[in-house]
Amino acid sequence: MTYTNFWDEVDSVIYGRGTMLHDCEAVTSLHPLSPWLWQARVRGSELYTVMVKVGPDQILNHQCDCPYDWGPVCKHVVATVLAIEEIVESRGAGTVNVLEGATEPTDAPETFDLPKELAKISQGLERQDLLDFITEACAADYAVFEAFKLHFAGRSQELPKPDYRDFIAQAVSKAEGEWGFIEAHHLEEIIAKLNQRADQQYESEKWEEVQEICSAIMHEIPPHLESISDDAQEVGIELNRTWQIQMRLLHASASEPLKEAIKADFVRYFVEFPNRWGGLEHEIWQVLMATELTESQQTEIRQLIEDQLHDLKLGLDYLHWETVHWLKRLREFLIHTGKASEVAAALTPYLHLAEIREIFVDAEIAAKRYYKAKELIREGMRQKAEHAWHGEAKPWRGKLLEIAQLEDDVLDIRVHARELFSEHGHEMKYYDLLKSTYSPDKWATEVEKIIKRMIGEPHQIGIYNVGPIAEVLARERHHARLLHLLQQFPGELDLLDKFFSFLEPVYPQEVLQLFSDSIRAYAEANTGRSSYRYLTKMLRSLTKRPGGPELATELLQELRQQYRRRRAMMEILLTAFPQDPET
Numbered sequence: 001m002t003y004t005n006f007w008d009e010v011d012s013v014i015y016g017r018g019t020m021l022h023d024c025e026a027v028t029s030l031h032p033l034s035p036w037l038w039q040a041r042v043r044g045s046e047l048y049t050v051m052v053k054v055g056p057d058q059i060l061n062h063q064c065d066c067p068y069d070w071g072p073v074c075k076h077v078v079a080t081v082l083a084i085e086e087i088v089e090s091r092g093a094g095t096v097n098v099l100e101g102a103t104e105p106t107d108a109p110e111t112f113d114l115p116k117e118l119a120k121i122s123q124g125l126e127r128q129d130l131l132d133f134i135t136e137a138c139a140a141d142y143a144v145f146e147a148f149k150l151h152f153a154g155r156s157q158e159l160p161k162p163d164y165r166d167f168i169a170q171a172v173s174k175a176e177g178e179w180g181f182i183e184a185h186h187l188e189e190i191i192a193k194l195n196q197r198a199d200q201q202y203e204s205e206k207w208e209e210v211q212e213i214c215s216a217i218m219h220e221i222p223p224h225l226e227s228i229s230d231d232a233q234e235v236g237i238e239l240n241r242t243w244q245i246q247m248r249l250l251h252a253s254a255s256e257p258l259k260e261a262i263k264a265d266f267v268r269y270f271v272e273f274p275n276r277w278g279g280l281e282h283e284i285w286q287v288l289m290a291t292e293l294t295e296s297q298q299t300e301i302r303q304l305i306e307d308q309l310h311d312l313k314l315g316l317d318y319l320h321w322e323t324v325h326w327l328k329r330l331r332e333f334l335i336h337t338g339k340a341s342e343v344a345a346a347l348t349p350y351l352h353l354a355e356i357r358e359i360f361v362d363a364e365i366a367a368k369r370y371y372k373a374k375e376l377i378r379e380g381m382r383q384k385a386e387h388a389w390h391g392e393a394k395p396w397r398g399k400l401l402e403i404a405q406l407e408d409d410v411l412d413i414r415v416h417a418r419e420l421f422s423e424h425g426h427e428m429k430y431y432d433l434l435k436s437t438y439s440p441d442k443w444a445t446e447v448e449k450i451i452k453r454m455i456g457e458p459h460q461i462g463i464y465n466v467g468p469i470a471e472v473l474a475r476e477r478h479h480a481r482l483l484h485l486l487q488q489f490p491g492e493l494d495l496l497d498k499f500f501s502f503l504e505p506v507y508p509q510e511v512l513q514l515f516s517d518s519i520r521a522y523a524e525a526n527t528g529r530s531s532y533r534y535l536t537k538m539l540r541s542l543t544k545r546p547g548g549p550e551l552a553t554e555l556l557q558e559l560r561q562q563y564r565r566r567r568a569m570m571e572i573l574l575t576a577f578p579q580d581p582e583t
Contacts, residue, residue, distance in 0.1 A: 006059045007533055008540055010073045018078025019530050027083040038084055042076040047233045050080040164216035172224055184228045184235050191217055191238035198245050207253045214246040215265050222273040243280055267297045271304050289336050298337050305330045324355045361399055370403050410437050426468035470495055479506045490518040493538050512547055519555055532569045536576040
């Protein structure tokens, strides 16, 4: 796709999130693999790898290993392209176009064939010459010797299989700084070397050695995680890789003793280092909860949970997520080990925690004891009011609405749906539910009350409630009132774009005029590349509307004349509209 079309494909919300990632410097390790291929790591909920392939004035391809699949472009790709653009501009390219000057390769190979090149160089070398070079390289960098030893371990009688725990201890000791801190990339390199060895042995089906390597990593590395002097995300990625190798081993090996050893390791990991896994705790816990535990293992895990809760008790707070986290684990553990009858007694002392109270509420709802569930909810709401706890009214009100629907209590459904819609973000699902409880003639009166409450006192409509009010007017087919509302907020281009198709059949000229006025107002009030790209997106949207191409041409000429000194705007407009907008 062309560079222009790439930005057209980006959803405005995704663009905003991508810009935020870029501004927060979430794009790391950005570098060109070739004149036309870039690679980056982008921090999101995890660390993702992004590849962007470019050509003259176009993006040939892009790829991200994140799970986003709701649109053609994710926020990580947006952040990466913005970062590439920033690098190119800083090099004095004299253009905002990141792709200018990039050319598609012709005869040059896309990848460098390192083994082939090394084979050419090594032709005719004497064994001693090669050994001398390796000796010098190892002397200059001990890490080279460690990698050499690890790679060839066990291949000759002179070089026995190493003690992997000792290997880690020595490597960490050499990597530690003066004050006992270790840089993340050093720790990452140590784990990566061992993971590579484990992969090699896995392919050779040397299961016991694979287990030794993984066990050494998972026992010896966590104590050092708190000594890392910088970002530990890359270390977490390698630990996750170790975990995946061990999980593959668990399913691949037919040896029951080996499987039991792996499961025992999982218990030890969890008990010894319950809070040091940087994201792997959940995976380890899930495996344990799918494993038949011995009596001694059950005792170890329960004691750990009780110790964790005891340590948290002095600082116990109503919203203390860590306490809730361990209580939920305690519940899951008791159910898994056949002690479900002990759950109520174990959790009752923590009923003042909303998340724990919700467990009891859900149990009463499941048992159809709705009266008891409502009692528990109202007690929770009283606690909220007494202690001024924020953010819990909506979940409790939602539970009351759920019960009202189960009981088919129309009056209660109305009360709770109206409250949830009015006080908690005007979610339209509550509006639709409320509407479903009225006949058409009675709803006409009720909806006017709702709109009046949304508007509030005179002149209370603002950017925070104009969207919900517009949504209600559109659903009720109030064309004139919606047009009048949008005319009061000419800068809200997203809303205008959203409701254009609804208004255009009734007010074709008025809505076109409002669109053009809104674009003018936006251009006057906003500067910066992200604003100019958004402006371009709205102009392109206008060209797809009835009567829009001619108006877009007029606006484009006007913007080029009025803002000709805004260089960035001119360049972005030129890239987006090299000719008339309709073309």
